Amino acid sequence: MRIGLVVDSACDLPGEYLRRNGFTILPISVRIGDETREDQRDERVTLDFLRTHVTERGAEAETAPFTVEQITDVFLRTLVIDYDYVFCMTITRTRSPIYDNALQASYAILNEYRPVRSAAGHDTPFALRVIDTQTLFAAQGITAVEAVRLVKAGEGAPKIRARLENLALHTYGYMIPRDLYYLRARARKKGDRSVGLLSAALGSALDIKPVLRGYRGATEPVAKVKGFDTAVQKLFAHTADRVRRGLMTPTVCLSYGGELEEMRALPGYEDLRVTCQSYNVELFESVMSLTGMVNVGKGALVVGFASEPHAFEA
Incomplete structure (x- = not known):
């Protein structure tokens, strides 16, 4: 059975890894002022956009995920021909309509694929599963990496589906933003009142940084720490501790809203890297997606693991 994998462009994994493993990416368009970019997980383009636009006007950006019709078109043009079963893994549905769009598209795809496959010489059925990862950004990468591992191991679609759906229930995404004023401005733009003016003002005045957790569809603060570097060090230490206790997959994913060398210079990073290496846990590092950066701001850090x-x- 030919199994295909699909993620949206908010999934923070290295572009080279996604390409090497044959992922199809559902892009998210980002418009700032008169300029629009399609987020295709191109690190160079993302960093260029960061330098020129995100810092000054990112909070006013408009983001547009693929519509039901666009997702349907991607599947019917190529995926129903190239694969027999496709897993489409999306950012949590509580933060984006991508999951709902993909789920709605799946109904049309399953109704319309037969003549397309038949014309390509395939008479066997096609199936797909849309999976809500229930988290976001780097943490989305945990499910995607596990899917690659299972496909390479030759596991069948039912076992892969059960594993990925269970894994989504146990995937944690932790984020530390640098600029609470930016986060509040972005939240207001999207109608999200989770970051109030008072907390943003106090956080900036006292240099208090929240540690936010994305888990089972909910995004909420789980700690407040004085100073960005100190907060990051505590998060890296927490992650290293979970690695030593035993993760559900041998994977940790990091993403950063800027150059990766900046992230690697943060306190606690080297200890985490060495701990992962000692416990045979693969550490993935990527520049945060353009979509992620316009939503949480430059210099934010996200850590994901199961x-x-x-x-x-x-």
């Missing part, structure tokens, strides 16, 4: 339920201890 683990048994636990509390973040600051």
